[in-house]
Amino acid sequence: MNSLSRPRFGxxxxxxxxxxxxxxxxxxxxxxxxxxxxxxxxxxxxxxxxLLNEGWPSAVADSGLARDLSLPLEKYLPSYRxxxxxxxxxxxxxxxxxxxxxxxxxxxxxxxxxSFSYNAMNTPRRYGITIASEAKQHGYDLxxxxxxxxxEEATPTDVEAAVLKGHDAAGKPVAEVxxxxxxxxxxxxxxxxxxxDLGDSLAGELAGQSLNTSEAHPDVVAAxxxxxxxxxxxxxxxxHPYNAANITTASTQEVAVAxxxxxxxxxxxxxxxxxxxxxxQDLIAEHRTALEQEAQHNVAVVAAAEAxx
Amino acid sequence: MATxxxxxxxxxxxxxxxVALALIQAPQSSAxxxxxxxxxxxxxxxxxxxxxxxxxxxxxxxxxxSYDPTYLRPRGACHMSSRTMTNxxxxxxxxxxxxxxxxxxxxxxxxxxxxxxxxxxxxxxASYFNDDCVRYQVYSGTSGQGGSHILSSxxxxxxxxxxxxxxxxxxxxxxxx
Numbered sequence: 105m106n107s108l109s110r111p112r113f114g115x116x117x118x119x120x121x122x123x124x125x126x127x128x129x130x131x132x133x134x135x136x137x138x139x140x141x142x143x144x145x146x147x148x149x150x151x152x153x154x155l156l157n158e159g160w161p162s163a164v165a166d167s168g169l170a171r172d173l174s175l176p177l178e179k180y181l182p183s184y185r186x187x188x189x190x191x192x193x194x195x196x197x198x199x200x201x202x203x204x205x206x207x208x209x210x211x212x213x214x215x216x217x218x219s220f221s222y223n224a225m226n227t228p229r230r231y232g233i234t235i236a237s238e239a240k241q242h243g244y245d246l247x248x249x250x251x252x253x254x255x256e257e258a259t260p261t262d263v264e265a266a267v268l269k270g271h272d273a274a275g276k277p278v279a280e281v282x283x284x285x286x287x288x289x290x291x292x293x294x295x296x297x298x299x300x301d302l303g304d305s306l307a308g309e310l311a312g313q314s315l316n317t318s319e320a321h322p323d324v325v326a327a328x329x330x331x332x333x334x335x336x337x338x339x340x341x342x343x344h345p346y347n348a349a350n351i352t353t354a355s356t357q358e359v360a361v362a363x364x365x366x367x368x369x370x371x372x373x374x375x376x377x378x379x380x381x382x383x384x385q386d387l388i389a390e391h392r393t394a395l396e397q398e399a400q401h402n403v404a405v406v407a408a409a410e411a412x413x
Numbered sequence: 414m415a416t417x418x419x420x421x422x423x424x425x426x427x428x429x430x431x432v433a434l435a436l437i438q439a440p441q442s443s444a445x446x447x448x449x450x451x452x453x454x455x456x457x458x459x460x461x462x463x464x465x466x467x468x469x470x471x472x473x474x475x476x477x478x479s480y481d482p483t484y485l486r487p488r489g490a491c492h493m494s495s496r497t498m499t500n501x502x503x504x505x506x507x508x509x510x511x512x513x514x515x516x517x518x519x520x521x522x523x524x525x526x527x528x529x530x531x532x533x534x535x536x537x538x539a540s541y542f543n544d545d546c547v548r549y550q551v552y553s554g555t556s557g558q559g560g561s562h563i564l565s566s567x568x569x570x571x572x573x574x575x576x577x578x579x580x581x582x583x584x585x586x587x588x589x590x
Binding site for chain 2 (some may be wrong): 150156182187191194210212213221223224226227229230232233234236244245246259262265269273274276277296301302303304308309311312313316339345346347349350
């Protein structure tokens with residue numbers, strides 16, 4: 105019977121987070137024995153995560169109608185870089201946990217399909233599409249990194265899934281499977297304990313409130329109406345930027361280009377941004393202490409992630 | 414609920430991204446039926462499973478019901494997925510309209526509560542369980558537009574107000590192998 109005391113951290117090469125590229129490599133011995141319902145264990149020198157080195161988002165949009173725009177609550181939301189750090193560290197811990205129990209570990213490819221938003225605010229597309237060059241080429245679609253390919257993914261075996269997640273298909277906790285003592289919460293539970301989870305329950309909720317409130321603000325309502333009239337002048341009937349992608353009387357590129365042109369002529373993005381910024385400032389003033397606590401929690405989680413070596 | 418939500422999906426220009434859908438029978442009574450007449454003579458199917466894992470053990474589950482932490486998993490019918498969906502309304506594939514809905518599945522495991530079964534997925538998800546190996550990002554607009562909620566691997570809970578009952582698309586942020 106295999107058992108897990110604690111995951112091993114000492115054999116991993118240091119992860120680095122320069123702009124644009126992260127790759128974590130593990131060094132060490134081949135993982136342990138095989139038994140029962142499981143696939144081949146993998147060598148420790150297989151990276152626990154693979155990241156594409158292109159298409160990483162910048163903290164603030166560097167082109168388009170949302171260029172240089174940053175909403176006040178963004179500083180409280182986990183950033184792309186922080187999510188990469190935490191997910192990378194957690195997958196490393198889970199890899200150690202799984203291989204330590206003699207199970208296979210297939211490294212995930214993170215943050216692709218397509219390039220990730222810098223944070224959940226999604227400012228470059230929060231008020232609809234804003235980048236004319238993307239619209240001309242892709243219409244409303246998000247561009248895929250050129251190196252992205254989606255292949256068939258193997259379904260984990262029952263044993264692998266149970267040990268990784270710590271529960272069965274019904275969500276019921278599993279303490280032992282195929283002679284393996286499953287750590288509490290599975291290997292995911294181990295990584296959650298050692299690294300933690302980034303929190304955005306408050307900041308994310310307030311970001312939703314500000315968007316919904318701003319959408320009903322008279323200035324935004326008027327700007328959306330002006331944008332809709334502009335679209336109608338160009339032959340496109342639509343009442344809201346989120347709905348413009350459904351227009352089928354022209355190509356998605358043609359509609360998207362018209363959409364952005366109308367946003368520019370009506371200053372829809374600027375008006376909406378200014379209204380929502382004020383709303384978020386008020387929300388921050390009301391919830392500052394709790395937001396700071398959430399941010400401090402995230403600093404600690406990232407520090408724990410970066411301590412994984 | 415945010416204002417200005419969609420009234421009619423695009424037809425004929427958004428089918429390219431759909432792969433390997435598991436088609437199911439149209440429910441007898443479904444909110445998804447409300448707009449099916451918009452598409453004229455095209456046949457309509459209703460899909461609650463866009464998860465490619467053979468046993469549906471490692472999917473993103475978007476649930477119709479609100480989150481109740483007293484249960485091991487979110488309850489209620491769900492839409493299970495393991496891929497990017499640029500429009501939760503559905504998609505047109507050739508001569509067929511595929512509408513995305515919540516469904517009830519295995520009586521002893523996932524999505525095992527009838528509430529919401531057959532209801533259209535778009536703008537009606539309230540909670541989630543991300544049992545996949547990578548993050549997902551759910552948006553309030555189609556094609557990654559609007560506000561969003563990023564769901565980490567292994568997490569579950571309520572959808573926040575950015576996308577609660579305003580979900581219109583989601584993107585899978587990686588692959589598992």
